[in-house]
Amino acid sequence: xxxxxxxxxxxxxxxxxxxxxxxxxxxxxxxxxxxxxxxxxxxxxxxxxxxxxxxxxxxxxxxxxxxxxxxxxxxxxxxxxxxxxxxxxxxxxxxxxxxxxxxxxxxxxxxxxxxxxxxxxxxxxxxxxxxxxxxxxxxxxxxxxxxx
Amino acid sequence: xxxxxxxxxxxxxxxxxxxxxxxxxxxxxxxxxxxxxxxxxxxxxxxxxxxxxxxxxxxxxxxxxxxxxxxxxxxxxxxxxxxxxxxxxxxxxxxxxxxxxxxxxxxxxxxxxxxxxxxx
Amino acid sequence: xxxxxxxxxxxxxxxxxxxxxxxxxxxxxxxxxxxxxxxxxxxxxxxxxxxxxxxxxxxxxxxxxxxxxxxxxxxxxxxxxxxxxxxxxxxxxxxxxxxxxxxxxxxxxxxxxxxxxxxxxxxx
Numbered sequence: 216x217x218x219x220x221x222x223x224x225x226x227x228x229x230x231x232x233x234x235x236x237x238x239x240x241x242x243x244x245x246x247x248x249x250x251x252x253x254x255x256x257x258x259x260x261x262x263x264x265x266x267x268x269x270x271x272x273x274x275x276x277x278x279x280x281x282x283x284x285x286x287x288x289x290x291x292x293x294x295x296x297x298x299x300x301x302x303x304x305x306x307x308x309x310x311x312x313x314x315x316x317x318x319x320x321x322x323x324x325x326x327x328x329x330x331x332x333x334x335x336x337x338x339x340x341x342x343x344x345x346x347x348x349x350x351x352x353x354x355x356x357x358x359x360x361x362x363x
Numbered sequence: 364x365x366x367x368x369x370x371x372x373x374x375x376x377x378x379x380x381x382x383x384x385x386x387x388x389x390x391x392x393x394x395x396x397x398x399x400x401x402x403x404x405x406x407x408x409x410x411x412x413x414x415x416x417x418x419x420x421x422x423x424x425x426x427x428x429x430x431x432x433x434x435x436x437x438x439x440x441x442x443x444x445x446x447x448x449x450x451x452x453x454x455x456x457x458x459x460x461x462x463x464x465x466x467x468x469x470x471x472x473x474x475x476x477x478x479x480x481x482x483x
Numbered sequence: 484x485x486x487x488x489x490x491x492x493x494x495x496x497x498x499x500x501x502x503x504x505x506x507x508x509x510x511x512x513x514x515x516x517x518x519x520x521x522x523x524x525x526x527x528x529x530x531x532x533x534x535x536x537x538x539x540x541x542x543x544x545x546x547x548x549x550x551x552x553x554x555x556x557x558x559x560x561x562x563x564x565x566x567x568x569x570x571x572x573x574x575x576x577x578x579x580x581x582x583x584x585x586x587x588x589x590x591x592x593x594x595x596x597x598x599x600x601x602x603x604x605x606x607x
Contacts, residue, residue: 236537236562238537238538238541239542239544240541242541243541246544246545256526260526260546263545264521264545264546267521267541267542267545268518271517271538311415312415312440321396322396322534323517323534323538324395324396324515324516324518324520324532324536324538324539325516325517325518325538327395327413327518327519328416329516329518329519330518332522333518333521333522336522390582391582391586392581392582393513393581393582393585394580394581395515395519396533396534399515399533403580411582413516414516435519459595460512460523460597461513462511462512462513462595462596463589463594463595465581465582465585465586465589466585466588466589466590466593467589468582468586469582470586470590473586473590
């Protein structure tokens with residue numbers, strides 16, 4: 216990992232919980248930026264997907280949250296922090312098919328217990344921590360093979 | 364065409380309902396939203412879905428589906444399998460995507476109809 | 484196959500993208516779960532879905548889906564249309580159910596964009 220490299224791009228976005236009409240807007244913006252930076256299609260796709268599923272999680276389960284992205288020549292790092300109910304049992308939450316989604320979330324095509332699995336699957340590094348009553352923190356890294 | 368023929372033609376794994384495989388498949392339904400499947404599928408449909416939750420068994424049972432196919436390598440969750448075995452609902456699985464399996468079953472069922480039409 | 488041919492096969496209406504109907508498509512993915520689409524659908528494919536909310540458009544944008552086919556004759560809300568126009572993603576609507584839509588396209592040579600799941604992700 217190239218953690219000490221100076222970022223070529225950095226930004227933070229605020230996501231409002233419960234605002235389903237806007238959900239995905241930040242991920243779309245991130246995708247456009249990464250494309251403009253000239254990253255490989257594969258990296259852009261993974262990063263946009265990871266950002267999108269994380270954004271859906273914030274909108275679905277938290278009051279509000281932030282998504283921060285930092286791009287260095289070697290990697291794309293995406294972190295999300297939310298103010299929400301937190302996850303009581305992370306192992307259970309990481310199980311495919313496990314979900315606490317409301318019917319509203321399910322109607323949108325999410326909440327089938329696949330989101331966190333997707334985030335993990337498409338990240339080269341994935342870390343999740345959560346505190347009951349406070350919120351959840353995700354850290355994802357996607358490696359860039361040949362630099363920007 | 365019965366479930367057994369379809370399962371053999373398309374190399375499906377059978378998880379439950381082993382003695383129900385002579386059930387006639389009248390048509391197919393593809394869907395992952397239980398409310399949609401409840402509202403729009405019909406009796407005798409073979410239901411293809413990516414859902415693994417145990418509620419799918421109740422839906423298939425209520426709607427008198429011929430059976431369920433879990434697509435894309437999905438397998439029934441533990442409680443789903445238990446419920447399927449208990450209620451004797453045929454649950455099968457394929458590694459094919461939902462589109463691909465729907466395409467193949469649609470054309471299998473259609474071929475059969477065409478043959479029936481020519482030679483009743 | 485062009486979108487024009489898809490429209491003919493499915494007797495579909497064009498909701499967005501009247502000027503993009505010469506677009507070529509070869510593969511498709513059908514699902515109602517957006518996370519499923521995100522995990523498995525490939526860029527340049529058709530997306531067949533029973534959903535009509537703006538997240539269908541967002542998901543398609545993230546993956547560079549070629550065009551969306553909304554099944555069962557469902558008409559999307561104005562904000563879905565607006566977003567598809569903004570992101571220039573063609574949206575078609577057919578009265579057929581997802582099973583029939585997939586069957587008709589498959590019959591005419593459209594392939595699944597992932598034919599088989601070859602990793603253990605789906606089983607994990």
